Amino acid sequence: MPSDMTTKFADSNAIAEAAAHLREGALVAFATETVYGLGADATNSKAIAEIFATKGRPRFNPLIVHVPDLEMAKNYGVFNATAAKLAGRFWPGALTLVVPKRVGSGLADLVTAGLESVALRSPDHPHAQALLRAAKRPLAAPSANRSGAVSPTTAEHVARDLGDTIAMVLDSGPTPLGLESTVLGVDGEDAVLLRPGALAREEIERFLGTPLKTAPPNGKTNTPTAPGQLASHYAPRAAVRLNATDVQTGEALLAFGPHVPPCDGPHYNLSPTGDVTEAAVHLFAALRALDQNGVTTIAVMPIPETGLGEAINDRLARAAAPRS
Numbered sequence: 001m002p003s004d005m006t007t008k009f010a011d012s013n014a015i016a017e018a019a020a021h022l023r024e025g026a027l028v029a030f031a032t033e034t035v036y037g038l039g040a041d042a043t044n045s046k047a048i049a050e051i052f053a054t055k056g057r058p059r060f061n062p063l064i065v066h067v068p069d070l071e072m073a074k075n076y077g078v079f080n081a082t083a084a085k086l087a088g089r090f091w092p093g094a095l096t097l098v099v100p101k102r103v104g105s106g107l108a109d110l111v112t113a114g115l116e117s118v119a120l121r122s123p124d125h126p127h128a129q130a131l132l133r134a135a136k137r138p139l140a141a142p143s144a145n146r147s148g149a150v151s152p153t154t155a156e157h158v159a160r161d162l163g164d165t166i167a168m169v170l171d172s173g174p175t176p177l178g179l180e181s182t183v184l185g186v187d188g189e190d191a192v193l194l195r196p197g198a199l200a201r202e203e204i205e206r207f208l209g210t211p212l213k214t215a216p217p218n219g220k221t222n223t224p225t226a227p228g229q230l231a232s233h234y235a236p237r238a239a240v241r242l243n244a245t246d247v248q249t250g251e252a253l254l255a256f257g258p259h260v261p262p263c264d265g266p267h268y269n270l271s272p273t274g275d276v277t278e279a280a281v282h283l284f285a286a287l288r289a290l291d292q293n294g295v296t297t298i299a300v301m302p303i304p305e306t307g308l309g310e311a312i313n314d315r316l317a318r319a320a321a322p323r324s
């Protein structure tokens with residue numbers, strides 16, 4: 001059931017209504033295959049300012065612009081051969097490409113936080129695609145949570161965080177991948193991994209036939225030397241303890257794999273068979289579910305760094321980082 005008046009099931013009427021809201025400069029949350037996004041018309045400065053205000057997001061952290069396809073993306077960014085090849089292979093999908101911003105793109109300056117580059121993605125979710133085509137606008141959409149908190153994978157998560165502050169939440173059920181897109185910067189011939197995500201590094205490297213560079217400073221700082229690389233992010237209310245092999249009193253357990261230590265408190269196994277792809281789907285929902293009254297700390301079992309494990313461990317490291 002929708003949890004409040006602003007939530008509507010994403011049928012064609014609701015999508016048409018949401019598109020009208022977006023064209024008028026209002027904010028609409030919608031599902032992509034990764035997480036729910038908080039969408040606004042990327043050409044409308046007032047609407048974009050509203051996204052930053054609603055999320056409590058620092059203005060130096062630029063937004064991803066969502067488009068239906070590569071052809072539309074070329075109106076906003078400059079695609080060299082490498083960028084076009086990557087979009088051709090992985091779009092629509094969980095890959096965001098950071099490319100030089102096109103002169104006269106018409107995008108609000110705030111979308112790119114004044115940078116010369118722009119992050120573009122074509123999402124692979126039928127409702128996101130329908131909304132983009134109905135709105136006939138590029139849609140800036142960060143994850144639809146308060147800045148620094150755990151990303152939403154259901155409409156209920158969005159409604160709980162932002163429900164009464166936005167025009168509408170389009171409910172498409174749980175998002176199929178559960179983790180944000182992989183963000184790649186394309187710099188000449190090279191691709192640089194700016195944020196690990198729902199498209200595994202190995203898959204991109206196999207396609208390109210070369211290893212991806214990794215961007216410094218890789219989340220080791222709370223000073224914004226690189227956008228979106230803040231150390232503390234994706235954080236539940238409770239503390240997070242990594243690489244746990246046992247569970248203390250007052251702790252909840254986020255387990256992984258078949259061999260789980262005893263736990264009297266709340267617990268959830270991300271993948272009893274030890275499958276990192278399955279674990280990624282449930283990660284954020286599990287962090288939210290374990291973040292209950294009386295739980296001081298969420299103890300997290302070790303997760304391998306292979307495949308989507310890289311992105312899972314990135315999010316968990318930020319959830320566990322000291323909070324400012």
Ligand code: TXA
Pocket residue numbers: 032034035036037038061062063064096098112115117118119121123141142143144179180181182183194195227228229
């Ligand atoms: O899966 C996703 O990517 C979701 C869905 C809604 O599409 N969106 C999302 O947006 O995760 P957000 O705003 O939570 O994360 C966007 C990331 C941030 O780390 C930001 O710093 C980075 O993309 N980014 C955006 N523009 C950039 C740019 N021009 N240069 C470098 N990084 C950029």
Ligand code: MG
Pocket residue numbers: 142143151
């Ligand atoms: Mg986010």
